[in-house]
Amino acid sequence: MSAVLTIAGTEIRIGVRNRWVLLASIILLVFALLLALLGSAPSGATKADSLSVVVASLSTLSVYLVPLIALLLSFDAIAGEIDRGTLQLTLATPVSRGQVLFGKFVGHVVVLSLAVVLGYGVAGAIVFAAAQNTGMDGIFDLARVISTSLALGATFVAIGYVASVSVRQTGTAAALAVAIWLFTVVLYDLALLGGLLASADGFFAKTLFPYLLVINPADAFRVFNMAAIDAAASTGLAAGGNAMPFLPQLAIISPFVWMVIALGLSTAILRRVQP
């Protein structure tokens, strides 16, 4: 256990010192404030809870930005250490390969959490201070979107490791990470949309679509958060949440399942890697 903490601590130290945390939280903060500004412009203070409105846009923002930040954080984890020769040093000590990967995971998730909590936290505080009619509900909503963003981020950190242990060059790992991001948050949705258009009332839309949606951890995150917002604001209509053959709240299981699969897979591959 102490080896895991040692490795995690070093990753956190590096993440803070090379300004990763700062940069990522500024990006999240800027986008969050931008969305808050755009979102509140037409409706102004007439909404019941301005913070809750912002939270809705934050969950859309998270779908794109959090996986990207997580992948950029993790793609280098193993390939980079092979490149620089430090993996040989680490693996020459008595630590196990599983410990190395898990230590990095803990460290990277902490780095990501610092960035998300800082970025969204500051954005939330600004909206909270600037808007009227903001009560505890908004704070709960913000806490929900932050914590589920962390789950989504941790999942993509783990997925980034699969890319990182599968290749030996950092550059290749980076390309793989970007491809994974493109596929999961852009292309996958486009493909689903195409499927829906092709068979609006068919088997695909009725039966397959909801499952295909939540198989993708990023879409599952969206389904979960939209359902939560719908329940609170009862505005209806969101990401197909109404037509779900299962409780949309269950969608949040998907990222956790992927997290476990990705960690297991990358550990198994790392065991075969020649450092």
Added chain:
Amino acid sequence: MNMVLLTQNVSRRFKDIEALKGVSLDVAAGEKVALLGHNGAGKTTLFRVILGFLRADDGHVCINGQPPGSRLARRDVSYLPEAVAFPKMLTGREIVSFYAKLKNADADEVGSALEKVDLAEAADRRCGGYSKGMRQRLGLAQAIVGNPKLMLLDEPTSGLDPISRQRFYELIGEIAGRGTAVLLSSHGLSELELKTDRVAILRKGEVVANGSLAELQRSANLPIRIRVRSNSDHVESVHSRLGGERVNGESVEFDCPRPDKMDRLSVISQLGKAVSDVDISSPSLDEVYRYFSSDDADRGDAT
């Protein structure tokens, strides 16, 4: 002797390259052994097999009784790879402390290791600003912690200036003096500065020599070179008696097999006043190394 490292008949091939061919090499506790060979001779591959990063196709490796790569073996081994780039954002102390923790070493070993490699002053600066020599010493500090029984150093002195190199061998001497077996690689015999107990030479994956420097010199059996100083009047007759080449119009130089040395010297002494001086030079370390590591020349193993 208590052998910390035993390797018997280790072979390893990469597709069509035989990187190691039946390598047998043992290192005893407290012994310093140099592994010599050209680029591509198989030095790094042998280290990686000993560390358990690569599996040997054939043969047997044993570290203090344990199979390579096992947890117990890794507890006893420390390694300094050929090229390693530490995270620039971390200080020297943080880096050594990181590896010390992974090796379950005492926290106070960190400071003393940094002192030993003369990095005490720079220890709290980020290593991104270190010179090449300092980075190499940082790597050594990392290898010292944890009281290893076997230290594997891959080309640790390449790129060091002569003074750092000397200091480096002093340190290795101290470490071996405490009972650590040290196996270090190098691509030149002269770089070793006679500081190791034994030299093993790898050529295309095969151990072609393994012994003390004196033994290698003897078994290489290279001719010695004799230079006879004469004068312009007698150089012609000296040359006709001794053969060899004339140099500068007043000296004669020739090679002479070791066993014939005394015979040749007595012939020279009979030349009397025609000879004013005699110089004898033994083959240099580089010549001995070139003899063992070059491709041509047929030779037997010197063991």
